[in-house]
Amino acid sequence: MEGSQFLAAFAVLVLALAFSLAFADDPSPLQDLCVAMDDPKNAVFVNGKFSKNPNLTVANDFSFLGLNIPGNTGNQVGSNVTLVNVDKMPGLNTLGISLARLDFAPNAGLNPPHTHPRAIEILVVVEGTLYVGFVTSTPNRLITKVFYPGDVFVFPIGLIHFQFNVGKTNAVAFAGLSSQNPGAITIANALFASNPPINPDVLVKAFQLDKNVVNYLQKLFWESN
Amino acid sequence: MEGSQFLAAFAVLVLALAFSLAFADDPSPLQDLCVAMDDPKNAVFVNGKFSKNPNLTVANDFSFLGLNIPGNTGNQVGSNVTLVNVDKMPGLNTLGISLARLDFAPNAGLNPPHTHPRAIEILVVVEGTLYVGFVTSTPNRLITKVFYPGDVFVFPIGLIHFQFNVGKTNAVAFAGLSSQNPGAITIANALFASNPPINPDVLVKAFQLDKNVVNYLQKLFWESN
Amino acid sequence: MEGSQFLAAFAVLVLALAFSLAFADDPSPLQDLCVAMDDPKNAVFVNGKFSKNPNLTVANDFSFLGLNIPGNTGNQVGSNVTLVNVDKMPGLNTLGISLARLDFAPNAGLNPPHTHPRAIEILVVVEGTLYVGFVTSTPNRLITKVFYPGDVFVFPIGLIHFQFNVGKTNAVAFAGLSSQNPGAITIANALFASNPPINPDVLVKAFQLDKNVVNYLQKLFWESN
Amino acid sequence: MEGSQFLAAFAVLVLALAFSLAFADDPSPLQDLCVAMDDPKNAVFVNGKFSKNPNLTVANDFSFLGLNIPGNTGNQVGSNVTLVNVDKMPGLNTLGISLARLDFAPNAGLNPPHTHPRAIEILVVVEGTLYVGFVTSTPNRLITKVFYPGDVFVFPIGLIHFQFNVGKTNAVAFAGLSSQNPGAITIANALFASNPPINPDVLVKAFQLDKNVVNYLQKLFWESN
Amino acid sequence: MEGSQFLAAFAVLVLALAFSLAFADDPSPLQDLCVAMDDPKNAVFVNGKFSKNPNLTVANDFSFLGLNIPGNTGNQVGSNVTLVNVDKMPGLNTLGISLARLDFAPNAGLNPPHTHPRAIEILVVVEGTLYVGFVTSTPNRLITKVFYPGDVFVFPIGLIHFQFNVGKTNAVAFAGLSSQNPGAITIANALFASNPPINPDVLVKAFQLDKNVVNYLQKLFWESN
C-alpha cells in the first residue's frame, strides 16, 4: 500500500470518525448550538448525540418541513403520529423539546394507551373531535374530556394516556413534548408484542385473562402507529 | 361577637388561606398532579405556585379552550401571542411546558426581537409565510429562513429571535415552550420603555444613537404584543 | 365570644397552619435537612411537602422500622411491596431516594407489569428465584433474566417491568428507587380498573379484544399490591 | 370580643401569615424574581425559602453592602469568611449562586479543611500569598499550588479543601459558590465538636488515635470561622 | 508502506483522536475531575467538552493567572470583561461556574446592556462607582442602584442588565457566574451587527426607528467588549 493510499484511508477514517462522533446531547445546553449528526456505522454512542461543529451549522439544521401533510391513518388503529424529534431535526440536540402532528381517521381513529418515559405533552386540537384522557397512578383516576378545535390539554410525565376520534371527520392535533427524544411505549404492544415474548403466565395473572386468550393475543399482528 | 360569627370568620379565614396558598410549582414534578390555584390577595408566594388538593382536581384544570380564535393583530407591531401558561391552565404547574398561538397581520406583522429567559421554543407554521431567525451569542450569527405551512423551527434558550410575516395573508403558528412560565423580554420595550427609564447615557453609548433620538424613543408608546 | 377564647382559637389556628404547611420538598435539597410533616386538614399543598423546623428534627425523622417483617402476599397476585417513601419516612423529603421490600409468594407470586413515572429502580434478590424483565420503548425488546440471591438488576425510568417468583419458596428482594415519591402504575389496574372506567371502545381497539371480554375485565376486582 | 377587635386580630393574623410564609426558593427559578423574606416566628418551612410579592421587590433586595471591610481574623484559626448567601441577600433566592470574602491573618491564617455539600467554589486571590488545595476521593490525590494576587482556582463539589496564608501579610480572596445556600462542613469541628459528641470509639478507630487524645480533642474549644 | 510507518501513523491518529475527543462536559459532574482539553482539528464535538484522563490532571488545570492585571478599556464602550470560563481554565469542565474581572474606564465606561443565556451573575465592586441595573420581563421594571467598593449585586438569569461607571476614576468588579460557559449577548451587537444582517424592516418596526437610521446603524462598527 502506498503512502498516498494510506493518507486517503487515513482521511476517510478521520472523517468517518468526525461524523461517527456526531451523536451527543444533554438535557441542559452548555453552548448556544449543539446540532446532532447522523448515526455512525461503527457503533459509537453517548447519552444523547454527538454534535456538529457549531461554526458549520445552517438554518436547515433547525428546520423540518412537511407537517402540513396529513399522516397516513390507514392502519390497525386508524391514527398516525409524525414526531419531529432530534432524529428528524438535528438542531433539537440538547434543547429538550420536540413537536408532533397527530392524525386520526374518522369514526374511531385511536392513538392507543401509551406513555412517554421522558416527556410531558401539551396538545392543541386543530380539527375534529377528540375524547382524550390520562390515568393517575394511585389511585387510578381517569381525567378525561371531549375536545374541539382550539382546545388545549396536557398529559403529565409517565402517565398512561390516549386520544380517540369520536367525530365523523378526520381529527388533527399538534403536540409539544418536553424532550428531544421523548420515547413512546404503546402499552398493548409492549406487553403482547415484545421480542422475545413475555412469559404468558405473567400476562395471565396480571390481566386475569385465560391462557388461551393470552396466547392468541401474543400471536396477533400489533402495528406501531 | 358570637361563637357562630367567629366560626364563620374562622371558616372564611381558613378557606382564604387554603386558596391563598394555592401557588407553588417546580421544574420536576414530585407527584402525579400539582394543579396551581389563583393568586392570593394576601401576598404569599413561593418559587412557582402553590397547588390544589390532588384529589379535587378535574379535567378542566388541565384544559384551555379557544386557541381556534385568531388573536387581535390590530396593534403597533401587527402580531399577537396567546400563551397558554400556568396562569391560564393551572394543571401546567410543575410540568415545565406551555403552548402558544401566534397570529400575524398580513404584510409585515412582526413578533419583534425578544428572548425567553427560561424556555426553548419549537414552532410550526400553520398558515402564511414567515421570515424567522435567531442570533447566536458569540459571534453574532443570524440563523434565518423563510417558512411555509407545515414547516417547523426551533429557537435555543435565551437567544434573541423574531418572526416576520413576509406574505400578503394572515400568518398563524403554534409553538411549544419548555417552561410553564417561559417569560418574554421584548428587547425594544425592555430598553426604551422600562419603568423607571434607563439612564439615557447608557443607551446613547450602547446603541451609538444621538441623545435626542434616545430621548425621543424613551417618550414613545411601546405596545406589548 | 371572649378575648381569651379568641386567643385560644387563634393559637390553635396558627398551630394548625404551622402544621398544615408542613409539606414541601424538592428534587434538589437547598439545606441539610428538610423533614416533611403530616398532611394538613385544610388542603394546602406544594410540589412535594412542607417541612419541619430543621432545629427540631430528631433521628426518628430519618428512620423507618420493620422491613424485617415479611409483607402479606395473600392476595390476587401473590406479592407485596412495602415502600419506604416520604410518606413513611419524613426525612426523605427533598432527598430524591426511597427503598422498598418486595415479597413474593412461592409458585408464581407476581409483581405485575408496572412503571414508575418518576424513578429508576435497582433491586437485589435476598431470597428465592425471580424471573424479572423490562421492555424497551422502540422497538419493544424484552430484557429478561432469572435471578438468585445476591443478584442485582436495574429498571430504567418509565419502562414497563415485572418480577415473577419462579421458585417453590418465598422470594424476597430489596430495591432502591431514585425518588422520595416514585409512584407506581400497575398497567392492568390503570387500564381496566380506573375510576371512571375508560371508554371500552378504546380498550377493544387498543388490545384487539372482544367487547365482551373488555366489559368482563372492567367488572372484575383488581387488587393493588 | 367586638367585631372590630376580631377584624384587627384577623388582619394581624393574615399579615403574620403572609410574612411567616416568606421562605421558599428552588434550584431553578420559575419566574424573574423570587426574593426571600425573613424567618417566620411560627415555624413554617419549605425547601429553600418563601418569597416576597414580586411587585414589591426593590433594588436593596438584590444588594449587600460592606464586603470592603476586612473580616476579623483574631480567632483560633486566623481566618474569616463573610458569605453573602440568601440569608444575607434575599434576592439570591432560587438563583443558585452566592459570593464570599475570605480574610487570612499574616503568617499561617488558615481556612481549615472543609467541604461544601451543595456547591462548587471558584476563588480569586486579591491580596497576599495562599497555599490552597483539594483532595480527590479515590485515590486521595492532593491537588495543590501556591497562589498570588490575580490567581484563580476552583474546588469541585463535595471535595475537602483548604486555604493557608503562607505569606507575611494579610491575604484576601473573593469566591463565587454555585448555591444560594452552599453550606460548609469544617471537618475537625464536625468530628470533634458535634453536639452530642460522636462515640469516641468511632474516632479512635477511624483516626488511629489514642483514646486519651480523642477525649482531649472532644473537650477542646473549636471555633467556627 | 512499512509496518513501522503504519504504526507511526496509527499512533498519530490515536493521539489525534485522544485530543480530538478532549471536549465534553455536563451541568452535573459524574466524577471528581473532568478536565477539558483543547479543541480538536477534526471537528468532533459534544455538549460541553471532552475530558482528560483524570489521573493526568495537575493543579494548573484548575488555575488561571493574571486577573490582577487591569483589562484594556481603550475601546468604543470603555470597558473590558476578562472571563475565566472553561476555555481559559479546563478544570471548570462540568463544574457549572466561572469568574470574571470587569474593568471600566473613568467617566462613563460602560458594560452595555446584555444577557447571559445560561447563567446568573453575582458581582462585587472592588474599586470605583458603578450604576448597575437589570430589567424584568413582564412588566419591564428597572431594578437599579449606584454601587461602591464592597457592594454586591445579583442579576437573575436571562434578564437584560448593564454596569456604568458614573465615577471619575477607574472602576473594577469581580463576578461569579453560574455556568462554565455562560455566554453573553450584547443586545446592540446582536441586533445591528449580526452576520448576515437582520432584515432592516424588522428593526425599523421593532425599534420605531427611521429606515435610514437603521441602515446607518447596521453599517457602523460595533466592538465586542
Added chain:
Amino acid sequence: MEGSQFLAAFAVLVLALAFSLAFADDPSPLQDLCVAMDDPKNAVFVNGKFSKNPNLTVANDFSFLGLNIPGNTGNQVGSNVTLVNVDKMPGLNTLGISLARLDFAPNAGLNPPHTHPRAIEILVVVEGTLYVGFVTSTPNRLITKVFYPGDVFVFPIGLIHFQFNVGKTNAVAFAGLSSQNPGAITIANALFASNPPINPDVLVKAFQLDKNVVNYLQKLFWESN
C-alpha cells in the same frame, strides 16, 4: 504493508475506537438504554461514560451477581463495602442510582466517617446491630441512633456519616445511593494519607494536634475499606 494488512489494521483501529469511546453517561437519560463500555487504553473521556450500541445490549449489562457473598472484613477498620456502581454494572450508565452491600466484623467493625460528594444514601440493616449517625453542617448536630434488622436510615447529601457495629455478631446492610458513581471520601484517609501529603502545619492548626502526632499519623498505613 499489504492492502489486506492495512484493512485488518484499519478494522482493529475502528473496533478499538468503537470500544475506546465506550464511556459516556449523564445524570438524565436521553434514551431508554445507554450501557457503559470498558475503559479505553488511549485515554478518551467524557463526563460519565461512552455507551454501547443500544441494539446490542443484553440482560447481563443490567446484572451484577454475588452480593450474597459476605465482604472480607479482615482489615484495619473491620468493615467492607461492595459497591455496585457503573464500573461494575454498565447498564447503570445515565441512570443515577447504585446499590451497595456493607459488612461489619463483630465487636466494633466500623465504616469510618466519610461523605459521598455526589449521592444521598438510604440503608436497610439486614443483620446485626449498628450505631449509625450523620453530622449536620451548621451547627454541627449529630443525628444518631442504634439500628436493628429491618430498620431503615437515610444520609443527606455531602454530610459526614458512619456505621459502627455495636453488636457481638456480624452486621450486614444494603444501601441505595442516588448516583451511578457516588464517590466516597473517607475523612481520615483524605486528610492524613493523601498523595502528596497535606502540609502538616495545616493539619496541626486545623485539628489542634501536636506536630509530632500529625507527623506520626501521616506515616501510618491507612487502609481504604
